[in-house]
Amino acid sequence: MRSACRCAAFGSLFVLAPPAFAQAVSTETGAINLGDIVVQGDASASDTESSDAYQAERASTAMRFNLTPRETPQSTSVVTRAQLEDFNLNSALDALESTPGISVERVETERTYFTARGFDITNFQFDGLGAPMMYKNLQGDIDTVIYDRIEVLRGANGLLSGTGNPSATVNFIRKRPTREFQASLSGTLGSWDQRRLEADVSGPIGSTDRVRGRLVAAAKNADSYLDGLQRESHTVYGVVELDMTDRTMLTAGHSWQQVNTDSPLWGALPMYYTDGSATDYDVSTSTSADWAYWDNTESRTFAELSHLFANGWEGKAALNYVDVTSDSALFYQYGTPDRETGLGLMAYPSLYETDVEQLIADLHVKGPFAFAGREHELVAGLQWSRSTLEDSSDYGQGIGTPLPPLENWNREYPLPAFTAGRDGSDWTDRQTGIYSAARLSLTDRLTGIVGGRLSRFEGDGVTYGTSKDTSYTDVFTPYAGLVFDLNDQMSLYASYAEIFQPQTEVDINRDRLEPIDGVQYELGIKAELFAGRADASLAVFRIEQDNVAEASGTIPGSVDIAYLSAKGLTSEGIEATLAGELLPNLQASLGYTYVDIEDPEGERARTFIPRHMVRAMSTYRLPFHDAMKVGARVSWQEAIYRDQGAGVTTRQDEYALVDLMASYDISENLSASLNVNNITDEKYLNSLYWDQVYYGAPRHAMLTLGWNY
Template sequence: MTPRTPAFAPHPLRLALRRALGLALLLPAGPLLAEEADITLDAVTVEAEAIAVVTEGSERYQAPATDTALGLSLTPRETPQSVSVVTRAQIDDFNLDSVNDVLESTPGIGVERVETDRTYYTARGFDITNFQVDGQGMPFVYDNVQGDLDTYIYDRVEVLRGANGLLSGTGNPAATINFVRKRPTATPQASLGATLGRWDQRRLEVDLAGPLDAAGRVRGRFVAAGEEKDSYLDRMQRSRRVLYGVIEADLGDTTQLTAGHSWQRNDTDSPLWGALPLYYSDGSPTDYDVSTSTSADWAYWNNRDQHSFIELSQAFAGGWEGRATLTHIQRESDSKLFYIYGTPDRDTGSGLFAYPSRYDLENEQWIADLSARGRFELGGREHEAVLGAQWSRSHLQDVSHYGQGIGDPLPPLEEWQGNYPEPAFDASVAGSDWVDRETALYGALRLSASDRLMLLGGLRLADFEGEGENYGDDKTTSHRGILTPYAGAVYDLNDELSLYASYTRIFRPQTEVDRNRDRLDPVEGDALEAGLKAELFDGRLDASLALFQIEQSNLAEAAGTIPGSADTFYRGVDGLTSRGVEATLAGELAPGWQASLGYTVLSIEDADGEAARTHAPRHMLRAMSRYRLPFLAQASVGARLRWQGDIHREQGNGVITRQDDYALVDLMARYDFNERLSATLNLNNVTDEKYLTSLYWAQGFYGAPRHAMLSLDWRY
């Protein structure tokens, strides 16, 4: 492999980068030499036969290609599913420094913030369980994100909506989210950033990249960010740290070795565990101050993520490339938490009770992937293929130390100051200890059937095994010879417009448990999609219109709380069908005007034709736009819009909690003092909208009110 451009790094920057990388790669990260990034390069370049996509250094709101769907480098128009990419420019323009911020801006994606430090993601009405880093499938524990993961180490976030079980291990019908990490550069570069914001927010960032030797055959990158801030929620404070180091070395003209490590820590004092009661004992809705929190002043929730990866790639004659990747992930969580349960009386506020507990969790994952991809000729036409094998192992251990005082009555939340005495956590102990394993073979083809017709197909053959126990219940499961097929076609109507269609089978083992703590059986079903794709203005603007239908059975749905605990149990729902339409737009609308837009409308019904999963919005609009002023070239202005239709949740006993439709409007302005120094002002929730962040669970809390951030960035 050769570097993107020849370069010689000035000695001071090269020395600083070496020292920074030494710090990052020598962190206690586990068995590998280096570690990677969790819940991933300047402008677009070409390397070997594939498109090496980099959005950093570009002002564009689109990416020319992704490999999230089939492991093949496909443009959005060539991909027979809906694709959205949040680029580095969008992340920087709107200060989207957490994964939640990014996904809230992505067309068709719902961000279910059930607690301050636990988030689920949905698309097309269903939970997203397929996550990747640099194209490698890496599930989060319990299919949710704990903490507030930082985005500074990523170049972009790719989202493929619809089922994709080829690379991520399961044919989940919602979406696949691929976090693409920053990589070393052939020329030296550096950036520093500082942000101040409401609630005493303070953030610092540093990013160094370039060659580590005079010949440019060894390159590195070091990325670090730190943030401290209070919160609009009473008593809550958050600290976030992230370090990432990666080294890329040319072992020869056709061989490249890459090793990297990332470490991320999220510490939250007085977090929400559970949230606010949403209705009174008479069934009427509660209406608390936006700042109301149920947390105790001694509570905390600390999360740590460490990722290591080693990647060896070898280019062969004829445009083929082989790649071997080994990844190690270590996630740890320790917490002392305070949950409030019960239904308050409307007049007195009584009826709430304490549930203190201490939790420790550790999850270790190993993922190995061996693949080859390249081009071949058949029938006088050129085609592309990828073949691979994957092995993964996930070991989860957690323990609950229940506190004394469970069931103690509490004052009304209007009077609650979080001053419940910290108890001894020795009332009882329970926990989980289980191992999941998967081995799989996969392959995909892109066949050029004619000048206008492209056929795509893939197949994954997998074995799943699970063993261990969950709070005393057996977690043993085994599924062998599971076939996940993928089929798609793209037909070019002309030079700008294409028709497409795709089909994927759904099969996904579940971690959720029923009332008896028995693991639910896998989800099964089918996903269909068809639509139009367009490349306009010489490829500067992408547009799409999609129709989709998803059918699945035995999907986990929260059904209540396990008696004697604060843990949620689930039931399998059969005959669920989701149908809808999505329209997207991304790229340059006019010189200096970048935008992305996505609108989703859907219906979700159960086997009886009744509305299901009503916490998921049926209408959703996401829009981002930035315009460079023609009369003042140094200045840019922009806006972000997040709108969703009304949602509701049936709480039982005829009680229904509703959240009306709402829109969140954010504004930005940037001024470039010169080619290196710029300042950006962000104003979020301009209209100071009051809204519940989610009705995914029976409790909820309010989103952040109006707030501002000012950032100063320097680049070399």
């Protein structure tokens, strides 16, 4: 029960927000270090693109406070620009696969789920603003060329997202204009006829730096290790900053990305034969047809107005508009093949069109205030979002047509008439919230963070004949955390958060599942090592949730996924991370995760998520020849399995993927790099999230030539 006293306490906290209530901040011993106050969006110490470091000094994903990792009472990670470039991680999927604690569930070539701490990640933010993904997955990919870094806050973040999902929040931080001119250009050639070009130009517009701009573009064309798959992508991003006064800045920008894929996977390979034994196909095996395609286009437009008040307070208004469209003609193979003949698969062709629009607005103020002789910090804000989804499905003639064995499949199937039926969705979700948090200096060594969000969720419309009408009002999600400084380098912390997350998934009857409800507890220790050049953390957590959506096959008469509400799930685990310069010239990001998910009977749940994971990447610049840098990236996970029913279990043994890199600075402005991924040519299944799978990429290489000024 969410009590009225909690709401009253939240209201009293919120009214402290206006800057007029702020007192002059003293400099007494024991005050909170507020750090450098800068207009957000301008290049600052948080930016990582000008450094080789695998450590970010500050992050703002948690509660809008610009905190160091040690000041944040939750487990965090940052994928810096250096990491993205060293290992050629121009895909968000590849970047997140390198992040401690995150599992990237590649269920199809154009559709991906993400999990952390045992649960689905549904909250992607961009510069701190975002709304839950309508499909709870990513269609296509996100090109990282336009981002400075990717911040990951593990655990619930209901204060800013409203949903309090206990997995993680992924925050993509855009590149911003620079006050001095800079430019870069790079080209990449790689396996499967991969070709990629990138350009990035930034600097002042005009004779002064009061107006600054940046333009980033990338184009890529590649075949694939999967039979017939070809992908072409284009990305363009432009942003302008205007210093209206010394204290007021206006920022506006737009990004556009298009990914066109021929012969994509819709669904994937069957995991087992009719006798229950496991299938084993060539890595290149595809179930697609030669006429199939899946084109995704994403546009993001944003505007921000920031102002620094004379008393040290800052106000910011931000608006984001997102439009994601998808156009596809797809071919799905369903059924269970016979081990001897390979027969048993059947055809399911369909046309799909999707349009998702999201409008997100945020207005907040933050700054220092004095109380009881000590200095504190406060943030308070309003947030509103509207998400609309329209999609249509036109089913093809010939559904159920028997197909040849996959071993003989050549992707040749007649293009059918898509006149066998039509269905679709048209629904809207709206969310309104007020939030506030205070960072309180309780003693010289003890800091507390307390806050909450009061939200309203509304939805209306239909999806494939099922009502999407929902209404949840006065939903309060509190947050509390403590950080105790053991000394100047090491801190203990504890945090508590409640979880409330409306769901879009439906059951076998197409009824929408009840919201997820639960709590999260976290304890940990953090340290700044090697004179502050590296950050280390160790966290333990426990999450208790009800109504978690679990895939349970398909809805009768369709290929749409049906879900069950899992009751009484608990997730307990450990996370350990180390990131930064461990030795002179040695940059590293290391992470170990243990997570155990159980149902109310104490049995293991969500067994497609590995209990043990290791994520590691490191580079070393040779001291005897500092133009040369070498590095390695390792991803290891424990064995996973999926219970298919009827005594059939699909397993993926433990495996490790090893990537190597080497770069050489030919001159001050010119460099070359070589990346070789999956050097051991490991054969593995990408995911057991669904009951169909496909194989991960075999060994492949990329050669990049880069120029910068």
